[in-house]
Amino acid sequence: MDALIVVDMQVGLLNGEPKHDLRGVIERINRLAAKVRERSGVVIFVQHCSGAEDDFVPGTPGWALLPEFDRAAADIVIRKTMNDPFVGTDLKEIAPERVFITGWATDLCVDATVRSAVSSHHNVVVVTDGHTLNDRPHLDAANVIRHHHWVWGNLITQRSVRLARTDELLL
Numbered sequence: 001m002d003a004l005i006v007v008d009m010q011v012g013l014l015n016g017e018p019k020h021d022l023r024g025v026i027e028r029i030n031r032l033a034a035k036v037r038e039r040s041g042v043v044i045f046v047q048h049c050s051g052a053e054d055d056f057v058p059g060t061p062g063w064a065l066l067p068e069f070d071r072a073a074a075d076i077v078i079r080k081t082m083n084d085p086f087v088g089t090d091l092k093e094i095a096p097e098r099v100f101i102t103g104w105a106t107d108l109c110v111d112a113t114v115r116s117a118v119s120s121h122h123n124v125v126v127v128t129d130g131h132t133l134n135d136r137p138h139l140d141a142a143n144v145i146r147h148h149h150w151v152w153g154n155l156i157t158q159r160s161v162r163l164a165r166t167d168e169l170l171l
Contacts, residue, residue, distance in 0.1 A: 001096040002041035004033055005117075007085065007103025007110050007131075008048045009069065012055025012062025017134035019104065020141035025132045028166040029102050030070045032127065035170050036100065043075045044094065046085040046103065046113070083112035086120055098123040100169065102130035107144050111151075118157045125162045126152050127169065 006029055013019060033043045045065055048056045055062030058079075065071070078089050085091050099122045103110050110131045117124045128149055135141050155161050 002036055002039065002098045002100060003095050004029075004036045004041065004043045004100045004102065005046060005085070005091075005095070005113060006033070006044065006069070007046045007101065007113050008056075008105070009045070009066050009103050010047060010056060010062065011064045011066060012060075013066075013104050015055050015062065019132045019134050020145065021129075022132055025102070025130055026066065026068045028127070028130050030068075032100065032102070032130065032166050032169060033070065033072075033075075037072060037074070042094070042096070043072065044091070045069075045071070045075060045077045046091075046109075047077055047079050048109065049079050049081050083109045084116045085109070085113055086116040092120050095120075095122055098125065100125045100127055100130075102127045104131065105133040106131045106141075106148050107133055107136070111148060114152050114161070115155070118155055118159060118161060121159055123160045123162075124152075125164055125169070127166055128163050129165050 049058050050056040078091050099117050101113050133141050
């Protein structure tokens with residue numbers, strides 16, 4: 001069984017700078033989620049919970065998952081308080097051997113999820129066109145994404161780390 005992990009795709013991410021290809025990322029995650037469910041896999045939405053310092057306070061509008069997602073009753077929601085959704089949650093017990101990782105933000109919570117999944121001995125598939133972020137002061141979003149793809153493709157691990165586009169995974 002596979003799991004699709006959708007990291008922090010919440011209304012609060014819409015605040016601030018525009019996110020790289022956000023509409024396309026949402027559409028591709030929806031397509032992949034439908035395929036994972038069709039193959040008896042599980043879709044896991046990770047929802048960041050924070051204090052009053054940002055837009056992810058539980059119960060506030062910014063905390064809600066983006067309404068554009070086609071969610072199913074069987075989907076799981078994991079609440080986290082750190083970048084790494086494997087810390088302080090039961091994600092490690094829920095996630096099967098192979099996980100597909102998508103979401104926001106490439107260089108923070110998505111990166112932490114990839115690295116933690118590898119450290120937790122999962123086979124990881126990074127959906128290369130399924131994550132996003134906004135431009136950073138020192139690097140535009142496309143180059144941040146390109147850099148992280150290189151890093152993730154070169155992690156030293158005893159399990160596999162595969163980088164693949166959504167269309168490749170839908171075959």
